[in-house]
Amino acid sequence: MTTGNMNWNEKNGVPFLTFPAFDALPFVRHAFSTRLGGVSEGCFSCMNLGFRRGDDEKNVWENYRRFCDAAGFNMQNLTASSQDHHTIIRRVSQQHAGLGFTRPRDRDSVDGLCSNTQGLTLVTYYADCVPLLFADKRTQAVGAAHAGWRGTVGRIGAVMVQRMAEEFSSKPEDLVVGIGPSIGPECYEVDTPVAEQFLAMEELNPIDFVHPAANGKYFLDLWECNRRVLMAAGIPAQNISCARLCTKCHSDLLYSHRFMGSQRGSLAAFICRKEEDGCA
């Protein structure tokens, strides 16, 4: 199975993907789900982690139980984003445990989460959009952000760097960032009005991530654009990993909105600052 630059892990028949650079950090636990190892059926087959996609709720809960058991997360300590393609980052702490799981979300627009609470697990959702994970080697704070094209052009990666500086005194040079599985540069075709917003990011040299297509449209490289945004925010290039794993090319392994349409499940990224003796 192709996993790009990510590590393939598996326990009890449930696979999950991790970044080697994050596996090397003793204070962080993180994981990306795949389509495999769950109980959902039909277009949700089979590890759908989205409660709001029309899947049977019992199956989604069972998927969480299996995934959290395999990857080592405490189900009581999950907190969900509330993604709507803006760039609002929320700092969460123990009082937010269970939001989006055992109790309803209390806000509508949260495309990024950050925390330094040990054990609290940040959960964000994907199916082509770009997952950005953050870990601060010095303060041990962690973050997760959802960067679709709107979040990317809104520089949500830089918004997270700024917010982590405000909340945790994080310095860009201490941040390790992972750009997760998402739609790749050969598969993400957009119309001119979208491309023009990226071409306007002049300081990032957009000809490196906006490529004209033969049909008058454009291909966008969201991985490279996010990398440029993060570097412009002060993160050293060597601290940034990119999974280079395209959801659309690997729709057998990953849910892809472009490939499957709206009848599909959701992938999720999980990250927490471990407790002293493990995450749970």
Ligand SMILES: [Zn+2]
């Ligand atoms: Zn692709």
